Amino acid sequence: MLELYDGGLDIPSILKKWYCQESTQNYGAFIPFVGTIRDEDGIDGLSFDIYEPILEKWFQGWQDKAKEKNAIIKMAHSRGDVLVHQSSYIAAIFSPKRRVALEFIDLFVEDFKASAPIWKYDLKNKKRIYALERSTRIKGSGLLGVST
Amino acid sequence: MVKVEFLGPIQKESLNLKISNLQELATILQKTPEMTEWLANSAIAVNDTLVSSLDFALKDGDKVSMLPPVCGG
Numbered sequence: 001m002l003e004l005y006d007g008g009l010d011i012p013s014i015l016k017k018w019y020c021q022e023s024t025q026n027y028g029a030f031i032p033f034v035g036t037i038r039d040e041d042g043i044d045g046l047s048f049d050i051y052e053p054i055l056e057k058w059f060q061g062w063q064d065k066a067k068e069k070n071a072i073i074k075m076a077h078s079r080g081d082v083l084v085h086q087s088s089y090i091a092a093i094f095s096p097k098r099r100v101a102l103e104f105i106d107l108f109v110e111d112f113k114a115s116a117p118i119w120k121y122d123l124k125n126k127k128r129i130y131a132l133e134r135s136t137r138i139k140g141s142g143l144l145g146v147s148t
Numbered sequence: 149m150v151k152v153e154f155l156g157p158i159q160k161e162s163l164n165l166k167i168s169n170l171q172e173l174a175t176i177l178q179k180t181p182e183m184t185e186w187l188a189n190s191a192i193a194v195n196d197t198l199v200s201s202l203d204f205a206l207k208d209g210d211k212v213s214m215l216p217p218v219c220g221g
Binding site (some may be wrong): 023033048049050051053054057076078088089097109112113114116117118119120122131132134135136137138139141142143144145146 | 154156157170174177178179182184187188190191192193196197198199200201202213214215216217218219220221
């Protein structure tokens with residue numbers, strides 16, 4: 001399940017909803033990761049652009065991997081502006097046993113940072129500044145920059 | 149025509165081009181100096197699937213997307 005919201009996430013209600021959806025499905029482990037925006041470098045918050053068609057394909061690939069382990073993944077992310085101390089991201093794994101969930105949450109979140117088509121901007125003085133230095137090139141980048 | 153779109157922070161309007169492979173697109177975009185950094189650092193998708201070869205054939209109605217470095221979360 002992939003959920004996108006405008007602005008900051010309502011973490012308690014999303015976690016409660018996910019918990020209630022799966023609480024009778026015989027999953028022994030539920031491991032959420034919540035990303036919250038810290039007050040640092042004078043930012044007012046962060047802002048996000050998302051390219052949904054590729055994000056959905058990427059997410060489905062992970063959901064298929066999880067299914068092989070009898071696990072499921074849920075993810076929510078913000079679009080647009082999210083202020084300091086609000087949250088922009090939740091990923092959660094439900095699995096029969098804890099080890100699969102612990103391993104998947106690590107692999108999933110790391111690949112999310114490296115591959116999900118989401119662009120981050122710092123909000124400073126009402127400006128939106130692309131966070132290039134904190135961004136990661138998607139695997140295979142530079143194809144069109146090769147001189148011929 | 150092939151539609152070329154520039155995602156995220158690349159501030160460039162979409163293009164509609166008569167091209168038959170990614171090599172031709174590379175040749176066109178490399179003539180624009182402000183695209184140099186984006187070309188060196190962006191991934192390319194055709195019809196929302198990432199591709200890895202300049203020989204990738206394009207046909208009328210295809211959509212090419214340029215994806216600069218990402219940072220979700």
